[in-house]
Amino acid sequence: MTTGLTRPDGPAKLTGTAHYAADADTSDALAAALVTTTVPNGRLTALHTADAEAAPGVVRVLTRADLPPLGELSTPPLGFPVPPLLEDTVHHEGEPIAVVLAETWEQARHAATLVRAEYADVTPAVPFGQAEDVVPHGGLVFGETDESKGDVTAGLAAADVSVTATYTTADRHHSPIEPHATLARWDGDQLVLHSSVQSVLFAQAALAALFGVPPENVRVFCPFVGGGFGCKGFVWPHIPLAAAAARVTGRPVKLVLTRAQMFTLAGHQPATRQTVSLGATSDGRLTALRHTSSNASAQLGDYCENTPHGSTWMYASPAIETSTRIQRLHRPGPTPMRSPHEGPGMFALESAMDELAHELGMDPVELRLRNEPEVDPLTGEPFSSRKLVECLREGARRFGWSERNPEIGSMRDGHELIGWGMAAATMDSPRSPSSARLRIDHTGHVVVETGMQEIGTGLPAMVQAVAAETLGCPPEDVAVRHGDSDFPPHTGTFGSMSTMGLGSAVRAAAESALEKLGAEPGDPLAGALAEAGLTELESEGRWSPEGGGMTRGRTGGYSIHTYGSIFVEVRVDPDLGLLRMSRAVGVYAGGRILNPLAARSQMIGGITWGYGQAVLEQSVFEPNLGRFLSKNLAGYIVPVNADIGEIDVSFVDDDDRVASAIGAKGIGELGAVGVSAAIANAVFHATGRRVRDLPIRIHHLLP
Amino acid sequence: MRTFSYHRVSDVDVALAALRQPETQAIAGGTELVNWLKEGIEAPARLVDITGLPLAGVESTPDGLRIGALARMSDVAAHPVVRDRYPVLAQSLLRAASAQLRNMATIGGNLLQRTRCPYFRADTALPCNKRVPGSGCAARHGDTSAQAIFGWSEHCVATHPSDLAVALAALDATIVVRGEAGERRIPATEFHRLPGDEPERHTELRAGELITAVEVPAESGAEHSHYLKVRERVSYEFAVVSAAAVVQLSGTTITGARLALGGVAHRPWRLGGAEQAVVGLSVSDRPALLAAVAADFGDARPLPGNEYKITLAQRAAVRALQAA
Numbered sequence A: 001m002t003t004g005l006t007r008p009d010g011p012a013k014l015t016g017t018a019h020y021a022a023d024a025d026t027s028d029a030l031a032a033a034l035v036t037t038t039v040p041n042g043r044l045t046a047l048h049t050a051d052a053e054a055a056p057g058v059v060r061v062l063t064r065a066d067l068p069p070l071g072e073l074s075t076p077p078l079g080f081p082v083p084p085l086l087e088d089t090v091h092h093e094g095e096p097i098a099v100v101l102a103e104t105w106e107q108a109r110h111a112a113t114l115v116r117a118e119y120a121d122v123t124p125a126v127p128f129g130q131a132e133d134v135v136p137h138g139g140l141v142f143g144e145t146d147e148s149k150g151d152v153t154a155g156l157a158a159a160d161v162s163v164t165a166t167y168t169t170a171d172r173h174h175s176p177i178e179p180h181a182t183l184a185r186w187d188g189d190q191l192v193l194h195s196s197v198q199s200v201l202f203a204q205a206a207l208a209a210l211f212g213v214p215p216e217n218v219r220v221f222c223p224f225v226g227g228g229f230g231c232k233g234f235v236w237p238h239i240p241l242a243a244a245a246a247r248v249t250g251r252p253v254k255l256v257l258t259r260a261q262m263f264t265l266a267g268h269q270p271a272t273r274q275t276v277s278l279g280a281t282s283d284g285r286l287t288a289l290r291h292t293s294s295n296a297s298a299q300l301g302d303y304c305e306n307t308p309h310g311s312t313w314m315y316a317s318p319a320i321e322t323s324t325r326i327q328r329l330h331r332p333g334p335t336p337m338r339s340p341h342e343g344p345g346m347f348a349l350e351s352a353m354d355e356l357a358h359e360l361g362m363d364p365v366e367l368r369l370r371n372e373p374e375v376d377p378l379t380g381e382p383f384s385s386r387k388l389v390e391c392l393r394e395g396a397r398r399f400g401w402s403e404r405n406p407e408i409g410s411m412r413d414g415h416e417l418i419g420w421g422m423a424a425a426t427m428d429s430p431r432s433p434s435s436a437r438l439r440i441d442h443t444g445h446v447v448v449e450t451g452m453q454e455i456g457t458g459l460p461a462m463v464q465a466v467a468a469e470t471l472g473c474p475p476e477d478v479a480v481r482h483g484d485s486d487f488p489p490h491t492g493t494f495g496s497m498s499t500m501g502l503g504s505a506v507r508a509a510a511e512s513a514l515e516k517l518g519a520e521p522g523d524p525l526a527g528a529l530a531e532a533g534l535t536e537l538e539s540e541g542r543w544s545p546e547g548g549g550m551t552r553g554r555t556g557g558y559s560i561h562t563y564g565s566i567f568v569e570v571r572v573d574p575d576l577g578l579l580r581m582s583r584a585v586g587v588y589a590g591g592r593i594l595n596p597l598a599a600r601s602q603m604i605g606g607i608t609w610g611y612g613q614a615v616l617e618q619s620v621f622e623p624n625l626g627r628f629l630s631k632n633l634a635g636y637i638v639p640v641n642a643d644i645g646e647i648d649v650s651f652v653d654d655d656d657r658v659a660s661a662i663g664a665k666g667i668g669e670l671g672a673v674g675v676s677a678a679i680a681n682a683v684f685h686a687t688g689r690r691v692r693d694l695p696i697r698i699h700h701l702l703p
Numbered sequence B: 001m002r003t004f005s006y007h008r009v010s011d012v013d014v015a016l017a018a019l020r021q022p023e024t025q026a027i028a029g030g031t032e033l034v035n036w037l038k039e040g041i042e043a044p045a046r047l048v049d050i051t052g053l054p055l056a057g058v059e060s061t062p063d064g065l066r067i068g069a070l071a072r073m074s075d076v077a078a079h080p081v082v083r084d085r086y087p088v089l090a091q092s093l094l095r096a097a098s099a100q101l102r103n104m105a106t107i108g109g110n111l112l113q114r115t116r117c118p119y120f121r122a123d124t125a126l127p128c129n130k131r132v133p134g135s136g137c138a139a140r141h142g143d144t145s146a147q148a149i150f151g152w153s154e155h156c157v158a159t160h161p162s163d164l165a166v167a168l169a170a171l172d173a174t175i176v177v178r179g180e181a182g183e184r185r186i187p188a189t190e191f192h193r194l195p196g197d198e199p200e201r202h203t204e205l206r207a208g209e210l211i212t213a214v215e216v217p218a219e220s221g222a223e224h225s226h227y228l229k230v231r232e233r234v235s236y237e238f239a240v241v242s243a244a245a246v247v248q249l250s251g252t253t254i255t256g257a258r259l260a261l262g263g264v265a266h267r268p269w270r271l272g273g274a275e276q277a278v279v280g281l282s283v284s285d286r287p288a289l290l291a292a293v294a295a296d297f298g299d300a301r302p303l304p305g306n307e308y309k310i311t312l313a314q315r316a317a318v319r320a321l322q323a324a
């Protein structure tokens, strides 16, 4: 299975027959539009709904008092820990206060503008950086808030060379093409939900708990997601709200968030401020590493961007100290966004490594090679597999790094200065259970069913390939059905966990089928069934990490992560402050690569995503209005094709049987890591300017 | 969104009569107007579709170029005469929007697009005198990074986003408009209005008038012309700052120049002083050109947060001159 596999779902997508949540049959459904707060804090004192109720087509306007009682639930699975309609205290601008239900979407949206709200005790929103740093608590804290080993202060004092610098990353929004959309339909005590989610399992569990019905009474469909990047991972308020509205009115309700609502009701990656101190001996061996971080969080939920996480396993250092704090601000709730934690965190660490290399007068690749640890530097446990050195060497070779003149500003082409920069990449490897059912009919045709969603990453092709490889049949003989909570559960398409978990489960299902048939891989399946006297055979496969539940990378006595190297060439027009990335080489070690075609696409997308973080993406939080200023894709700009130069992606051989039964790990988020640091480092090489604040905009580069 | 009626017209006089009705707006390509309707920036009762009017031609005459107001941006940019003899014009069009938008968007509509000020374009009405007259200007003491450095007032600090308008200003073009009282001719440099204390008046076009054409005078020098657009994203993005230059040369010596800046004011900003000061300079003498351009920035008043635009605009102007 070394060549690329094309996607079985490709033709349906290309011809528009792939059904997304909002495509579900809505002939008898009411259209719902949300009314949201226009102030960041204070109290809601009155809601005037009469004008909206009188507007054409409006059936009902629901406020908090109209909702059925809902059960308590924590974050996660909830994205933001409040009941879905606000009662009194305002937590942020853009928070739902009423739902307008009308016969058409246009009528509902228009009537929503007619609802008037009154507020009291509104004060200016405190900006990030001016509130107190506090220790976060709860389910949105991923990993430890404080970790340490050795004596960092002593390590820094003993260093020949040290660097300390502060780096910032911006608020960013996931901005998938498909907004959140939910169609809810009740039939007695049975709820059917078509919803664009990254986990039908979470949605099912959350709605069952909120509405006090058993999970089997909630059926969630989501075969396709038009992009999520994390903003559809948890259950955001509009999903229970659609279900509540359907319950109250006795009619199906369809609720699609507007693009603007996607900026306040589905999470974002919060701004971070990080300080890194590194000490080293004159021959480049680290004596100390300290990485502290604070992020803008909301009033509730304590979402913590664990930026220093990767710094605890990346380099051999006798002393390591990390901490993460948050500031509780009147802002919408953040959530994981490709690539959480290490994405913003490795910008700081890998920029600091470049600063250290410069101070040492050492090649930045060499500095990393000299600090390659034998075992997890924090815990002393073995790595399940770690091929960072191979990634660094291969990346340098493919890029032509040995030709690099370390002198700043040494390469010029017309108006442009050329810079070469690099960074290492890593992601933690969270893992979660998955399962699949496999059916073989008398013709030898195979169907695999799983609760997974196809989110654009090519999972159906992966499932097809693993089943075909295990059974020894052509991939065309395998059909994949997915995205129904009645199918065997898959935790979710997030955290780069799907391939290893689902792939392992599919393999188990296929192996169990062969075992039941007493067949070998490659035996004709129709014949095997006939021999066994069967017209159909069904088998199930499950996979879960040790312990049975979701785990993070450090589990079972191993340190499990993915690695990579990214080398970029930038062109800077210093006169006009323009920065372009002409070339990028990424080399990755992310376990066994099951579908090279899809894997390469993931990494190209990841590098492009990283370019967005580095150069373009920033949601401006307007201090006077206490809101994200531009809730649209004109004000929040993401890369276009013309921004992205040549990208060369490759993988080193890696096969991690500790991580999963099929040797695979996650790669979906790895590609976006390190790109911003590599670009900033290349900008330094080109211009001598060290930009420590993302995104790197024109005004940073104008001398 | 308010319900509206929709009519198509194919005769200019019929169109003008229709536009005299209250709460009526013309719609051409619709690439701007439909956004306004969706965001609640405009809520007309009637739309008059003018794309059937016979105003879509591009004619080259001895007097110059006459571009019909309903010509599509893509068609004008691809016109052989425009491409060969007016590079600044073709470039300003091709560096605007996207191919799909340019296929729909018209020349008249381009000039009448409104500011991209993020407060004006918000999902809900924020304090903005252009959107709700008298409601204030949230940008004045807010996020000023994209705002004006020339010609702003306390009531509005927005810039005008049209690339085409900047090229037309450098070409000394004329905007031809027609209303009940007949035809008027407005210089491209004066078509857009600085905000003063009436920021809600975006242009000199009066209610009920149509733009019928844009005229570019025959102008040999336009062969040496260039439109430089500086933007964060390589394509499909508005200018942070732009510069249009039309230059006459004798060898490498500048014998005449016209220079207009975009992204710095709510109208294309002609640098009349610099146009004179660069005459006699060598086009390759960057320091001298920069000094000549910088000397014409006496009226520049940056806002806290957009000071960088001064440096950027000066350098863009020089780069455009040199590339022309």
Ligand SMILES: Cc1cc2nc3c(=O)[nH]c(=O)nc-3n(C[C@H](O)[C@H](O)[C@H](O)COP(=O)(O)OP(=O)(O)OC[C@H]3O[C@@H](n4cnc5c(N)ncnc54)[C@H](O)[C@@H]3O)c2cc1C
Residues within 6 Å of the ligand: B025, B026, B027, B028, B029, B030, B031, B032, B033, B034, B069, B070, B073, B095, B096, B097, B098, B101, B104, B105, B106, B107, B108, B109, B110, B111, B112, B113, B161, B162, B163, B164, B209, B210, B211, B212, B236, B237, B238, B239
């Ligand atoms: C995503 C996006 C990116 C863009 N990027 C750029 C860019 O980089 N640079 C740039 O310059 N522009 C850009 N634009 C603006 C685009 O060029 C304009 O939207 C377009 O030119 C408007 O033309 P239209 O025919 O669609 O106008 P419409 O939307 O039909 O009309 C706009 C306004 O003009 C009026 N109108 C139209 N024609 C006439 C006429 N003949 N007489 C009187 N009134 C008339 C209408 O009544 C309306 O008020 C962008 C637009 C979008 C949506």
Ligand code: SF4
Residues within 6 Å of the ligand: B115, B117, B118, B119, B120, B127, B128, B129, B130, B131, B136, B137, B138, B139, B140, B155, B156, B157, B158, B199
């Ligand atoms: S600058 Fe002009 S357009 Fe922007 S908010 Fe102020 S008044 Fe409105």
